[in-house]
Amino acid sequence: MAESTKPVTTAFIRKKKETGIPVTMITAYDYPTAKLVEEAGVDMILVGDSLGMVVLGYDSTIPVTMEDMIHHTKAVTRAAKRALVVADLPFLSYHGTVEEAVKNAGRLMQEGLAKAVKMEGGNEIVPIVIRCVQAGIPVVGHIGLTPQAVHQLGGYKVQGRDLQAAKRLLSDAFALQEAGVFALVLEAVPEEVTAQIASKLSIPVIGIGAGVHCDGQVLVFHDLVGYASQLTPRFVKRYTDIGEQIRSAVASYVQEVEARAFPAPEHVFHATEETIQQLYGEGVSKP
Numbered sequence: 001m002a003e004s005t006k007p008v009t010t011a012f013i014r015k016k017k018e019t020g021i022p023v024t025m026i027t028a029y030d031y032p033t034a035k036l037v038e039e040a041g042v043d044m045i046l047v048g049d050s051l052g053m054v055v056l057g058y059d060s061t062i063p064v065t066m067e068d069m070i071h072h073t074k075a076v077t078r079a080a081k082r083a084l085v086v087a088d089l090p091f092l093s094y095h096g097t098v099e100e101a102v103k104n105a106g107r108l109m110q111e112g113l114a115k116a117v118k119m120e121g122g123n124e125i126v127p128i129v130i131r132c133v134q135a136g137i138p139v140v141g142h143i144g145l146t147p148q149a150v151h152q153l154g155g156y157k158v159q160g161r162d163l164q165a166a167k168r169l170l171s172d173a174f175a176l177q178e179a180g181v182f183a184l185v186l187e188a189v190p191e192e193v194t195a196q197i198a199s200k201l202s203i204p205v206i207g208i209g210a211g212v213h214c215d216g217q218v219l220v221f222h223d224l225v226g227y228a229s230q231l232t233p234r235f236v237k238r239y240t241d242i243g244e245q246i247r248s249a250v251a252s253y254v255q256e257v258e259a260r261a262f263p264a265p266e267h268v269f270h271a272t273e274e275t276i277q278q279l280y281g282e283g284v285s286k287p
Helices: 012-019 033-041 066-080 099-111 123-136 147-155 163-179 191-200 223-224 242-258 273-282
Strands: 023-027 044-047 085-087 118-120 141-143 183-187 205-208 216-217
Touching: 012 085, 012 183, 023 123, 023 223, 033 044, 033 066, 033 123, 044 066, 066 085, 066 205, 099 118, 099 123, 118 123, 123 141, 123 163, 141 163, 163 183, 163 191, 163 273, 183 191, 216 223
Parallel strands: 023 044, 023 216, 044 085, 085 118, 118 141, 141 183, 183 205, 205 216
Antiparallel strands: none
16 A cells, blocks of 8 residues: 555656656556555556557557547546546647647646646657646656557567667657656667666656566556456566456356346345335235
8 A cells, every 4th residue: 555645746756766666657547446556556647548449449549539538537637646647648639739739738737637748759759848848747758669659660569679779769768858758658668778778867767568677667457457458468467357357247147137046135125014005005915
């Protein structure tokens, strides 16, 4: 459980790198999930655009809209009183003008009540990051495998395997840090490259499929607990399988209802004898 109920801040996340205590981050897309992961003591909750796949049933994050993100972020922030809630800017919400990007980032904070936003990209999004930070919007960067660019990348592939690609990641990481991001998500990157990036940056590097040399880790809630998750990436550790428990419970319910074993006597309410007589008439036995 969390050691303190004091809200997690960006300064707290930065301080964890200095102390060497890894940052814990997990996704949540609704009130009950956010409540549970907060009670478990997680530092940061990510309302990821991954909700497109794990909650809305799309085959990628591309169809997710600003309205989707605001709706789910509002649900999460109603539950999260301690954890720092970060919301993803969805596809094309920050790829037009800088002004439009800042406006959309602001909506996630004003309407969704997020404490920070996350956006994918490197050097190319630096002007947007700078303007958001100047506007008082904390930003988390995201490089490596960037799901919004999955079609451009040619699929969900590990990034930074060769020297040129690794150097590009390091360049992007430095540029984002200089622009003002307070943390950086690094996805699907060889851990040797991760170690270089994490050791050279002053901000926390939070990995997902990026090895042990990060300053923190993030996983998708549904993958971690086996909740109707069809994905089993190598970097995911499944800590339990609530999907199987749910299927078993519902199957038992179906069987008992069909067999009229549920509801049992202990689940039933009864009217008074007087009410029964008035309802059915004298001399009529109750059902």
